[in-house]
Amino acid sequence: MKDSAQVVVIGGGIVGCSVAYHLAKYGWSDVVLLERKEITSGSSWHAAGGLFTVTRPNAAALIHKYTFDIYREIEKESGQSCGFHxxxxxxxxxxxxxxxxxxxxxxxxxxxxxxxxxxxxxxxxxxxxxxxxxxxxxxxxxxxxGHVDPASATQAFAQAARNIGVDIYRQTPVIRTTRPSGGPWLIGTKKGEIKADYIVNAAGLWGREVGKLAGIELPLMPxxxxxxxxxxxxxxxxxxxxxxxxxxxxxxxxxxxxxxxxxxxxxxxxxxxxxxxxxxxxxxxxxxxxxxxxxxxxxxxxxxxxxxxx
Ligand SMILES: Cc1cc2nc3c(=O)[nH]c(=O)nc-3n(C[C@H](O)[C@H](O)[C@H](O)COP(=O)(O)OP(=O)(O)OC[C@H]3O[C@@H](n4cnc5c(N)ncnc54)[C@H](O)[C@@H]3O)c2cc1C
Known part of the structure; x- marks a missing residue:
């Protein structure tokens, strides 16, 4: 496993895989994603996968519209179907x-x-x-x-991210995050430690637990x-x-x-x-x-x- 990165994304659900893909796509050259088990081991795999664009507020509608386009794009880039209907x-x-x-x-x-x-x-x-x-x-x-198969869409993001240089490590739970004297973050796993400038907490259902590793109490409740x-x-x-x-x-x-x-x-x-x-x-x-x-x-x-x- 690498021992340093610009950014470490914690969590390989749809959000983590999408964030890692987008960071790499928009120029971040050293992106690592760490997943506790296998890709999509949280909520993402069994979402209903509903897709719609007419919604409120406008910002949400724009994100939904973007989603339609990006799913089509990552299908091509990854060679992995998103299971579109x-x-x-x-x-x-x-x-x-x-x-x-x-x-x-x-x-x-x-x-x-x-x-x-x-x-x-x-x-x-x-x-x-x-x-x-x-x-x-x-x-x-x-x-x-319509709808997509959310597990396939997550895998498509992961593969498209790998194709543009993201390193994804599965079976790698993050057990520690520290930031000695304001320097880079140290992200601890059983496979070793990674130094990174930034951490993205994309741990979904475990967002609170990952926040706590850094001493942050997130007001989240599944x-x-x-x-x-x-x-x-x-x-x-x-x-x-x-x-x-x-x-x-x-x-x-x-x-x-x-x-x-x-x-x-x-x-x-x-x-x-x-x-x-x-x-x-x-x-x-x-x-x-x-x-x-x-x-x-x-x-x-x-x-x-x-x-x-x-
Ligand atoms: C029954 C159901 C139906 C739904 N239907 C829809 C729908 O139709 N449309 C819709 O938009 N949304 C739907 N949702 C909501 C949607 O599933 C979630 O909002 C979304 O999947 C959250 O994704 P996520 O990546 O944030 O989290 P998750 O999918 O939970 O992923 C988090 C990942 O982080 C990993 N992780 C956790 N802790 C660590 C750690 N310490 N180190 C490394 N990795 C870690 C986990 O293993 C997991 O893989 C539905 C949800 C449910 C439960």
Missing amino acids: FTGGINICRTQEEIDSNRMMRSACRILGIESHFITPQEAQIKAPILDTRDILACLWEEDG VEHHYLVTETIPIIEQLEFELPQINDNETGCYARQEGQGLLLGAYEKTCTHWAEDGTPLDFGHELLPNDLWRMEWIFEMSVGIMPCLV
């Missing part, structure tokens, strides 16, 4: 208020070159035959919607997030095209096709903290225990517009 996306509006809110978002995004347009419930039903549109007033259709994946649903099995991403802002529910079924998740109004006293150092690809009932009401509302879930 360009399906388009539908924002459900059940009330006039939601139409107005989507209209504002659409206008704000248009200035940034992000296109979307309203479609009728009937048009939405053609694009997504699983929808029962009786409670739907209108939908905002976004051509640039929260639980669940999605469910259904078995094969006959109406989806019969489709000759892939369903678009469906976002129901009123319930906070999102859905997309997974195989011949659906992946259904929800942004809960109140969140449940996880690992309040510290993220276990040996946590990796485990799943949290099922907790379907916590999101029962969200799924009940979803059944109203997607009766195939019954």
Whole structure:
């Protein structure tokens, strides 16, 4: 392992791999990434991978738009597929208020070159035959919607970063970070020590723990997030095209096709903290225990517009 670098990125999730890639791309010549286990051993591997560009605030919309472009670019540079599904996306509006809110978002995004347009419930039903549109007033259709395979996208960033000179060391947990008398950082691992001018803490779920190594208390707290994946649903099995991403802002529910079924998740109004006293150092690809009932009401509302879930 090298013993010095300009910058050491700690964590090989989507953020760490993207940061390392971008630093090297924009001229940092000596970038090292250290990953505790294998690339994408935190949250990144099992994200739903939803992609959309029509969002708020504008800064977020621009980042989302950039993401679409950069994923296409790193696929070419790395030779690794990101597992793109360009399906388009539908924002459900059940009330006039939601139409107005989507209209504002659409206008704000248009200035940034992000296109979307309203479609009728009937048009939405053609694009997504699983929808029962009786409670739907209108939908905002976004051509640039879909999803990626997040583990593949992370690997693509890692490979593209390696191709432009980033050194990635796996199975290398950082156990110590010190900065003797304001000089360079010393980053300790079981394989040896690296001297670096800068450290990037991209340890995601372990961001607090890595901060603490440098005596920094970060006000971070992981929260639980669940999605469910259904078995094969006959109406989806019969489709000759892939369903678009469906976002129901009123319930906070999102859905997309997974195989011949659906992946259904929800942004809960109140969140449940996880690992309040510290993220276990040996946590990796485990799943949290099922907790379907916590999101029962969200799924009940979803059944109203997607009766195939019954
Ligand atoms: C069920 C679920 C669904 C989601 N769906 C979406 C979605 O559709 N769209 C979306 O944008 N986001 C989604 N997210 C959120 C998304 O997954 C996270 O925001 C993102 O993956 C965080 O990436 P990260 O690189 O910051 O952290 P992580 O992926 O957690 O990576 C951190 C890495 O740091 C490493 N590490 C930790 N400590 C050390 C150490 N001491 N030394 C070296 N390495 C270390 C870990 O091993 C890990 O690989 C979802 C999350 C969940 C849980």
